[in-house]
Amino acid sequence: MKIKKIEASSLQEAVEEVKKIYGKDAMILSSKVIKKNIIPFLPFLRRSVLEITVGIPDEEDFAKELQKQEGIYDEINKLKETVREVMDMVKTKESASVTIEENEFSLRAMNLINKLINKGVEKEVAKKIVEDACGYDYEIGRLDLKNDSFESLKEGLNQNINILKDLLEEDDNFKIIAFVGPTGVGKTTTLAKIAHILRRRGKKIGVITLDSFRVGAVEQLKAFLNIMELPLRVSDTPQKFREHIGELSSLDVILVDTAGRSQYDIIRLQELHAFLHRVPAMDIYLTLNANLQEKAMYETIEKFSMFSPKGFIFTKLDETVYPGSIINVSFRTKLPILCLTTGQRVPDDIMMATYEGLAQLIIGENHEG
Ligand SMILES: Nc1nc2c(ncn2[C@@H]2O[C@H](COP(=O)(O)OP(=O)(O)OP(=O)(O)O)[C@@H](O)[C@H]2O)c(=O)[nH]1
Ligand SMILES: [Mg+2]
Incomplete structure (x- = not known):
């Protein structure tokens, strides 16, 4: 960010001036009243003016800001997904079959395991099927599904159950x-x-x-x-x-x-x-x-x-x-x-x-x- 100083007779004027010269992204960082000589070599003739400090964001700042905002949106989306999964888990009956403490899976992977268990799949079998459809997510430090639940289940079944071709x-x-x-x-x-x-x-x-x-x-x-x-x-x-x-x-x-x-x-x-x-x-x-x-x-x-x-x-x-x-x-x-x-x-x-x-x-x- 670049710093500039401008002078104005009022804050109102300063705001308009800043917008006109530096664009709408410029910010007024501070203002103070200073005394100025009306004629440089006559110090007794002075008047009061406002000195405004303006911050002008450069391109790089803007990109960083944008990135930060995108990061926040990602976080929000992840959070939304997690909340949805938790709600799904709560909705699924007997959802306590696999608990957060006891395993190394992400929430949505656990959700899938629980769905299988609720349909009569043995816990160990369900875990193996889901595990085979997971990859390790370093960000969350747990195994997470590589795909959506349905595709992941297909993948896990493919690796564990044999079928005869038509x-x-x-x-x-x-x-x-x-x-x-x-x-x-x-x-x-x-x-x-x-x-x-x-x-x-x-x-x-x-x-x-x-x-x-x-x-x-x-x-x-x-x-x-x-x-x-x-x-x-x-x-x-x-x-x-x-x-x-x-x-x-x-x-x-x-x-x-x-x-x-x-x-x-x-x-x-x-x-x-x-x-x-x-x-x-x-x-x-x-x-x-x-x-x-x-x-x-x-x-x-x-x-x-x-x-x-x-x-x-x-x-x-x-x-x-x-x-x-x-x-x-x-x-x-x-x-x-x-x-x-x-x-x-x-x-x-x-x-x-x-x-x-x-x-x-x-x-x-x-x-x-
Ligand atoms: N609900 C349901 N009923 C079925 C299904 N398949 C067969 N049935 C019924 O089960 C009953 C027995 O079917 P069958 O085909 O006679 O059985 P089976 O194995 O040949 O019987 P046996 O020859 O006596 O050993 C019949 O009433 C069928 O309609 C199915 O997929 N769902
Ligand atoms: Mg028969």
Whole structure:
């Protein structure tokens, strides 16, 4: 800032003068009354004038000021964001699951962890998923999300949960797809939904059911499939099953429905195993009700491991408020997810697993971006 002195007869005049000469950014720093000789060599002839000290900001000062102001706006915006996050956290029920003291995450990262926990994701799993979507922010000295919550969740899921690419993106080879799982989880309904999807994509499909003893099982399948006029075979022995596969092997895909088996009924599980083992080109998917208690899910997975399932199908997500359990189970077992079903309607209520879909399922629509 440059300092100048000017003289004026009144403050009013000084203000106008300063504006005129130095512009509107100039400031009057001080003023004082001084006595001046009217004629230099006649000291007894004096009058009073105002001496004004003016500060004139130079370009550099202006830039600094601007920078300071921008800094303040940044601070305000950060503060606003923090307040919003704190409010979100307060709104989120059971928000005390992860507290400020106990962890090394930023507020918004903690907020995301808590959202996951509230949806049934285990605390350790939630922390790992979020941690993998974070970078260290030196300014706040904590781990912070690299992106908005939704994108970060997608990223974290991507690093921790396996999904199977859409059935048809894999290859064009002949495939047999079998659905196994406990009773009533939705195997037959899901088979029908997948049959529709495959058909819509131009695949030639046949269906074989191994469920010949439950009353109405074959009728139920027929009802689903008749609309599509798909060939259907009912195999009541492993021998028949192999014959039926032979008959339908000129098609693109054979879908195999099985009778539900309790994970506690080892004999029936082994019976089913006798049908399915050593069948070439067969992928077996374990169908699990997303509402099942997690402990029961692990028991089921253990008992059905004899089928070496290629992945999970999770059903009835429309009936659960805690979809987090499917994340826990997939995280712990590393078995990939093929698809998720979200209602009884055939063929609509199904979605192939994507990270976007999983993120939506857990924290809702992407509101941030
Ligand atoms: N809400 C809801 N219901 C479903 C879903 N999938 C299937 N269901 C219903 O669950 C019930 C059982 O479905 P099925 O497809 O017969 O189950 P399953 O596993 O074949 O049963 P079993 O053959 O007896 O072992 C039916 O009433 C279906 O409509 C889903 O995603 N959401
Ligand atoms: Mg069935």
